[in-house]
Amino acid sequence: MTLDARKRALRRELSERRRATAPERWLEAGRLVAASVVALPECRRAGRVALYAALPDELPTRPLFGLLRQAGRPVLLPRIVGERLEFAPIERWEELRPGRYGVPEPPAGRAAIGLEAGDLVVLPGVAFDAAGHRLGRGGGIYDRTFARGTPVGPVLCGVALELQVVDEVPQGPGDRAVDLVVTERTVRRMGEARRGA
Numbered sequence: 001m002t003l004d005a006r007k008r009a010l011r012r013e014l015s016e017r018r019r020a021t022a023p024e025r026w027l028e029a030g031r032l033v034a035a036s037v038v039a040l041p042e043c044r045r046a047g048r049v050a051l052y053a054a055l056p057d058e059l060p061t062r063p064l065f066g067l068l069r070q071a072g073r074p075v076l077l078p079r080i081v082g083e084r085l086e087f088a089p090i091e092r093w094e095e096l097r098p099g100r101y102g103v104p105e106p107p108a109g110r111a112a113i114g115l116e117a118g119d120l121v122v123l124p125g126v127a128f129d130a131a132g133h134r135l136g137r138g139g140g141i142y143d144r145t146f147a148r149g150t151p152v153g154p155v156l157c158g159v160a161l162e163l164q165v166v167d168e169v170p171q172g173p174g175d176r177a178v179d180l181v182v183t184e185r186t187v188r189r190m191g192e193a194r195r196g197a
Contacts, residue, residue, distance in 0.1 A: 048119045086112035
């Protein structure tokens with residue numbers, strides 16, 4: 001089976017798992033993950049935290065946004081520009097506007113801010129494995145934005161329901177792993193060896 005076929009099969013399997021999950025479980029998991037993320041040393045040390053506005057079948061991030069803003073932390077959200085992401089600050093969730101693919105993003109006039117080493121990026125995934133490999137929706141936008149082999153950049157933190165953690169995520173040369181994965185049950189760290197690999 002080709003790499004693309006293996007990825008498609010895993011996306012189908014995880015899509016069924018996610019559809020079978022009650023909305024209340026997503027919401028509760030979003031609150032638990034938010035509390036875990038703000039307690040991370042990587043989050044406490046971060047100059048800025050970037051996160052995403054979740055689609056209906058992704059772990060909700062509005063609870064995390066609320067905790068960060070309550071603490072007075074600057075929060076950035078992604079905007080799709082070409083084939084990559086740029087990140088812009090928002091102060092209120094209501095500032096978000098529908099972007100490409102219907103994903104809420106900062107308004108077009110909001111100036112982007114470059115992420116640096118030590119910043120924390122919270123990103124979604126269809127599936128993760130214990131080595132930090134991530135399966136996205138197939139567009140490759142996060143992989144291109146945080147490409148392997150680039151200078152050390154922000155800490156990448158995948159968030160998901162525990163049911164999205166699988167034994168193995170199929171990987172190609174352009175796929176970017178994450179540094180840690182937080183679920184409603186646990187935090188998995190992949191170690192500094194993965195940074196910039």
